[in-house]
Amino acid sequence: MTQHDYDYVIVGSGFGGSVSACRLSEKGYKVAVLEQGRRWTQDNLPRSNWRIRDYLWRPFLGLRGFLSLRLFRHVMILHGNAVGGGSITYAQTLLVPPQKVWHNGNWAGLDDWDAQMPGHYATAQRMLGVTENRRPGPADARLKQMADATGVGDSFYYTRVGVFFGKDGDAPGTEYPDPYFDGEGPTRKSCLGCGGCMVGCRHGAKNTLDQNYLYLAEKRGTTVQAETRVVDVRPLNDKADGSDGYEILTEPTFARFFRKRSRVTARNVVFAASSLGTQELLFKLKTGGSLPNISDDLGRRVRTNAESILGVRYPGTGDDMSKGVAIGSGIYIDEHTHIEAVRYPEGSNLLAGLFTILTGGRPGFTRVFVWLWTMFGLLLRHPLRGFKAILPYRASSESVIFLVMQTLDGHLDMRWTRPWYWPFAKTLSTHGKRIPTFIPEANAFTEKAAKATGGIGLSTITEILFNVPMTAHCMGGCAMGATPEQGVIDAQNRVFNYRNLYVVDGSMLAANLGVNPSLTITALAERAMSFIPDKAAA
Structure with missing residues (x-):
């Protein structure tokens, strides 16, 4: 039997990643969270957003903050990079969307959403300390x-x-x-x-993920490795479906030239790097041959x-x-x-x-x-x-x-293409x-x-x-669906065509919510983790 460094490696520490780390550690699993952003505290957060080096995220330019602004042909997307993901810079507005969203998009009919989601929303609200x-x-x-x-x-x-x-x-x-x-x-x-x-709240009042889900996960033994960028995930032992687990290769986020790679192995991998981050990584893995059987639905129906x-x-x-x-x-x-x-x-x-x-x-x-x-x-x-x-x-x-x-x-599609201004590498681009x-x-x-x-x-x-x-x-791009032709993951967040592989972040959403999505991502992550048994019973 293959021995792994971890039972679960989670890529990203936002709402999906932090919920997953907390619940999996509660279930007795050995968990590692790999986060490309920095760990922020009340002492090192910037006093204003004019402190650009500590506010904006563009490592190649020496900007090591937590807010990334990415301009595409169809949209400019703002998203976070930090231990705690977007919770460090988001406006902590946590609203339940109208019920009709569960009857739109490719997730319609995958579950009795009207019956299932209220309980998960209640748990998410309690954990995130939601109040008026x-x-x-x-x-x-x-x-x-x-x-x-x-x-x-x-x-x-x-x-x-x-x-x-x-x-x-x-x-x-x-x-x-x-x-x-x-x-x-x-x-x-x-x-x-x-x-x-x-x-970034410098006064300890904002309920960021490092104060709740991630805090409790670390207290229960989860390893959180900051400033670590995942560059490859591939099945172990020539088991193409991942049934023997995966090796994960990483590099230091802020290294520019001599990027020493590290390797860990895990029985299971959870992609939780935000909608943009997960799409980008999965496109690299699919086209690079590490995970070639990821659904061709990847990148489709991205919503805003x-x-x-x-x-x-x-x-x-x-x-x-x-x-x-x-x-x-x-x-x-x-x-x-x-x-x-x-x-x-x-x-x-x-x-x-x-x-x-x-x-x-x-x-x-x-x-x-x-x-x-x-x-x-x-x-x-x-x-x-x-x-x-x-x-x-x-x-x-x-x-x-x-x-x-x-x-x-309304939606657009993401594709993995070579931009005209930089033909030496592929990147995400919007279409439709x-x-x-x-x-x-x-x-x-x-x-x-x-x-x-x-x-x-x-x-x-x-x-x-x-x-x-x-x-x-930014939502969708790895949405739930009934088949690989209709989505990238199934109704339990499992990646089609692979075993022991999950997507749990904003990319799983399959409809416009009309409200801030953080609470829904948290509730859906709670639901995803509810399908995984305790380690003792696995």
Whole structure:
């Protein structure tokens, strides 16, 4: 019988990877988590996103942060790289999607989702400490004002978030013993409402994965190896289906030239490197011959929640829009369209450079001329306010950012190709029909809301110049299906055509959720792990 270094090796430590590590270690398995990002603590997180080296992720350029911005032909995707995955930089908004999502896409009919998922959502909510936002700020009050002015005030709500707020009456920032896991977890401090969630919480209030699932996994013996990039996974002993397990080759993430490879073996491998990361790795393994029988469905039906990012800016306002939690409230402007109020902390204005004046018109090159005309008109009528509205200075304190999401289905495909500008290596590229870059309902709401509240509407520059939307919610590409022709994994997250191989991350999703996907990924990971027996019974 083949001896392995580990029972399970998990590639990635985001929501799927951390849940898997926690539950597998509970079941008695020897587990290792390989994470290409850094381990962040309250002491080494950046104080603002202007500390680019510690905020943005581009190792080749010496940027070792936790947020990656990847521009494709059809979309710009934001995603995280860190021990704890995207939880380090996400806005910890944890919402249950509408039931109809389980009856759309290729996972429809694979299970009695309506009966199965509520229990897994309940477990995920308990583990992530989900509660209603108790630190509303000026941006939330402004969103309520906008909703009332546009006739959708009844849909306003405070978000369900993974934040520790402490006890009523105690001062923000009060330290408490572990409030979630009967003393097994770390001590916590209550939220200050500083707005710094997406630059990394330096106060111990945000329920990142290294404070719950991953923390408990390590306490139970899981090995977490940071700054380690997986470069190959191949079956052992010429067993092409992986029935004897796998060898996994790794390199140091930040090594540029002398990349010494290391090798471990495992009976089972779980890919949990995020939708983009898992797709990229599986394409390499499929085309490189290590795992050639991965379904040809790989990379198909990648979804983005049909998102648009807009906003309203109030140059010179005395209200500090940066205060609160990253996403503190939301509204529904129609049955398909959901808007959340987003903020960055005071001084973290780096991404303000992605915003420009709200622009209508049709998507395409003509929209550039509409944008120039709109800009000219604003500067002519209100030169000082117009100029301030496009400057990064004080942007986080003066802006309410809108994250717009729709449940309407739409997708693109990822392929593994050689780009024209770098023919020496293959990379992910997007193909297919364009997903929406302009949501008329959302633009109309933003225009009315800005006028009603005395602000200036904002669009993102990528939409205007490149006809490319921006999203932090890349989903699918290794979706569930009934057969290899309809998906990459089956209803229990097992990779078709292989044994002991799983995908448990955002790439498994098979429909637009219309809400932030982290809670659903967590709940589906809980479901996936429920099918694996205890080691003693295996």
